[in-house]
Amino acid sequence: MQMSSNDIFHIIRWENYDSYRKTIESVTLGAVDESGNNMLHVAASRGKIDIGSDLIERGIFLNRQGKEGKTPLHYALEMGDNEMATLLISAGADVTVTDDYGNQPLWSAVMNEEVDDNVIRLLVQHGADPVNQNEAGKSPLDVARRREEETLIEIFTD
Numbered sequence: 001m002q003m004s005s006n007d008i009f010h011i012i013r014w015e016n017y018d019s020y021r022k023t024i025e026s027v028t029l030g031a032v033d034e035s036g037n038n039m040l041h042v043a044a045s046r047g048k049i050d051i052g053s054d055l056i057e058r059g060i061f062l063n064r065q066g067k068e069g070k071t072p073l074h075y076a077l078e079m080g081d082n083e084m085a086t087l088l089i090s091a092g093a094d095v096t097v098t099d100d101y102g103n104q105p106l107w108s109a110v111m112n113e114e115v116d117d118n119v120i121r122l123l124v125q126h127g128a129d130p131v132n133q134n135e136a137g138k139s140p141l142d143v144a145r146r147r148e149e150e151t152l153i154e155i156f157t158d
Contacts, residue, residue: 009033012042017050029060037066044072044088047081052088062093069100077105080114086122095128102134110140110152121155130156 008027011019032038040060043052052072056062063071073093076084085105089095098104106128109115124130130141144152 077108
């Protein structure tokens with residue numbers, strides 16, 4: 001049975017890993033949805049670590065910029081999904097890609113209190129720039145200082 005790329009996006013969003021496994025072979029890894037997001041964006045935004053891991057093993061493009069210029073790593077961090085973010089970083093996701101507003105993934109991490117300090121540290125170790133300013137002229141370090149978050153300030157200035 002031939003699947004449309006829309007079907008696989010629905011399955012990743014709403015169904016389980018078994019449904020995904022039954023259909024992934026009939027879809028190209030380069031498929032994107034109406035927002036320009038690839039399957040890894042959807043897996044990252046839905047916390048589907050098993051699907052994300054499988055897509056990475058299959059060689060999906062980690063740094064695809066979809067809606068608003070965001071990568072799957074931006075989405076994982078916006079969701080506060082530490083496990084998915086760690087998976088993406090460890091797989092080689094570019095931590096310096098900026099979205100349409102000039103925000104690197106580190107910005108998404110700092111703005112979400114559910115992101116673990118160890119993930120933020122990992123981002124910095126992989127090249128995220130805590131002083132990189134977005135289009136509003138603000139950096140993750142600025143936010144950490146404004147909030148008086150000593151741990152983040154230490155990570156960023158170490």
